[in-house]
Amino acid sequence: MSAHPEDIYLVEARYSQQRIPHYRGNPLIEALPPSLDDDALSDHLIEKPDYDPEQLDWPSYERLHMVSTLSSFLTPLERHIQLARAFDTTIRAGYVGRRPTSADRVRVFQSLYEAQQSGRAFNTMHRPTEEQLSSRVVGMSGTGKTTAIRRIFSRYPQVIYHPIYNLHQIPYLHIEAPHDGLSTKGLAASIFRKIDTLIPDAMYYSLYVKGGASGELLLNHAARVMHAHCVGVLVVDEIQNLKNTGSSKQILMSALVTASNELGVPMVFVGTHKATEVLGLDFRQGRRSAGHGFPSWPTLGASGDLNAPGEWEDFILELWKYQWNRSRILLDQYISNTMYACCQGVPDIAIKLFACAQWRAILDGSESFSSATIVDVLDKELETVKPMITAMRTGNVRALGAYQDIPPIHLSSLLDDTLNTYEGVRQRGAEVRTTDTGFVPAVANVLVQAGINDERALSMATKVAAAGKVTGIAAGAEAALALAKPRATKKRKDTPDAPLIEMAPDDYRQAFRRASADGQSAFSHLSAMGAVCRIDKVLLI
Structure with a gap:
């Protein structure tokens, strides 16, 4: 489970003076990248295809691959800037009072040790100077929460090594709750696995998890490891999967909030709307998970006017620039409205609709598509998500409740489906003629x-x-x-029938002759002659 330094983004600490008074003199904060203004943040977050108009002259198979690069498309909106700002503030504020040589750091280690000796995960300690250390980012799947978080975190080193303290600092720890449910023991194991991939020669998973310790004890060990490596923020993604675990949700959520308080490590829960059932278990947890200015994460809102754009218009105007069809499709209000109706402001679905429409245009040779194409793509290529899109469009709350989340569909899978529709284009050797030497x-x-x-x-x-x-x-x-294939042989019509052989009335061959004459089965005639019997009667004897 151990990692090598070349496998991760590990840097040696370089300290920069801080202007914020309560950040000064704290090496954990001074080693972080500097905070950025909105323009610089936007430049960092943006993720767009490597597009050049000359690519329109490329052959179809290369342009198909270029369309696939839309899978990583991200154009920063106001919510992305707010989220980046919230994470940066949360990480820095969480390090206040956690200097490597501070008395508070030693106090936390002592408290965790005492709790371990008592067989508990934590002592009941509170940090009176820090409140609402936990926050949440909740929204429908496909709206880009996790993608945005990963882009935000890519600005920070995964590990910062402080030689003077012989300390490996982890600015962020991003783990996902497994789909089969998250338990106290599972959470601790996920933390160990992640840290083992970050810290050179670490073997925490083998050391603690394989020993068969209880969930309480494992969480205590996980807390000590996070504290030892100065984790800046713990992000628990797909938190809605907590509802599937057999252990008590109340116990685990209380343990998470207590861990946040005990260590002074901010915690951010990320999930779909189903996560609100988990995060709202009681007033204390619900209140704590709404702090630190983290933005809400709904689907993109549309103004209905490309000249006075809302979030949706900002998104679609930018996305629409990346076309690899030789006949460029202009974005007008009608197409924008059609796209919105077919994706309901879910960016992931919009990207897939746009990509599939381009693939069709390339493969069928038309090099063009229309609003009707967009609707047909939703009906055929994205039929698995259409019921949910319809429920969102009609505001059918009951129907929406029947769906857990929008099922994930990958662009690579959609490309295969589109190619299968145009089999002659996809099949290797489909255009080879009989006159070709091969x-x-x-x-x-x-x-x-x-x-x-x-x-x-x-x-x-x-x-x-x-x-x-x-x-x-x-x-x-x-x-x-x-x-x-063998040819079927036919009886010559001019061949005279063979003469009938005289048989005794009880000759079993009579059954086949009679069957041929009257059209009944040979079995029925054999049964009438007493030559066969019912198998169930035989078995009962």
């Missing part, structure tokens, strides 16, 4: 793979090529395999 060897090779010997396969492939009726390797192989 046709016969390629078809023969397919036949050999099907179990036909080399000589016969070559002969069959040659016959198909000579007929010249197919195009493509797959079609050629299919035609050749048809040649291998």
Whole structure:
């Protein structure tokens, strides 16, 4: 589980003087990257494809791949700036009073030790000078919460090494609750796994988890490890999965809030709207998870006017610049409204609609698409999310409650689906003709793979090529395999019927003759002759 320094973003601390009075003299804060203004934050957060108009002259298969780069598209909106600012403030404020050589740091270690000796995760301690250390970011899946958080954190080193203190500082720890549920023990294990990937030669998971310790004790160990490595903020993503765990939600949420207070480590819960059921377990937890100025994270709101843009218009105007169809589609109000109706302001769905429409235009050769194309993409390529989109558009609260979240769909999977629709374009060798020199060897090779010997396969492939009726390797192989099927033999009409042989009335062959004459089954005649019996009666004997 250990990591090597070259695998992570590990830097040696360089300290910068702080103008904020209560940040001064704190090496954990002085080693962080400087705070940025809004413009600089926006430049850091932006994530756009490497687009050049010359790419429109590229062949279709290359342009298909360029459309796929939209999967990482992010244009900073006001909410992204607010979130980045909230995280930066939270990390710095959390380090106040946590200097590496401070008495408070020693006091926390002592308290954790005493709790461990008593068989508990924590003592009941409170930090009177710090309130509401926990916050939340809640919104529908597909709205870009996790993507934004990862982009924000990419500005910070994953680990900062302080040689003077022989200390590895972790500015942020981002873990995800597993889909099968999060427990106290599972949370501790996730923390150990993550830290093992960050700190060189760390083996906390092997040291603590494999020993079979209780959840309480593991959480105590996890707290000590986070404290030892000066974690700036703990982000627990997909917190809605907590509801699936068999352990008490109340116990785990209380443990998380207590850990935040005990260590002075800010904690941010990230999840879908289902997470509100978890975060609202009691007034204390609900209140704490709403602090530190973290923005709400709803779907993008539309003004309905591209000339007076809201969040949706800012987003779609920027996204629309990245087209790889040779006939450029202009964004007008009608197309913007259609896109919004089909995605309901969920950026992830909007990107996929836009990408699929471009793929269709490239593959069918039209190099163009329309609003009707967008609607058809939702009906066919994104049919799994259409019921939820419809429920959002109609405001059907009951229908929305039937869906946990928007199911994830990856652009790579959608590209495969689109290519499958245009099979002739996708199949390798689909355009090879019978007159091409590679046709016969390629078809023969397919036949050999099907179990036909080399000589016969070559002969069959040659016959198909000579007929010249197919195009493509797959079609050629299919035609050749048809040649291998045995022909049905028909009885010659001029052949006289064989003379009937006289049989005794109880000759069993009479059953088949009578069946042929009257159209009934031979079995029924055999049964009437007493030649067969019911199997159930035999088994009961």
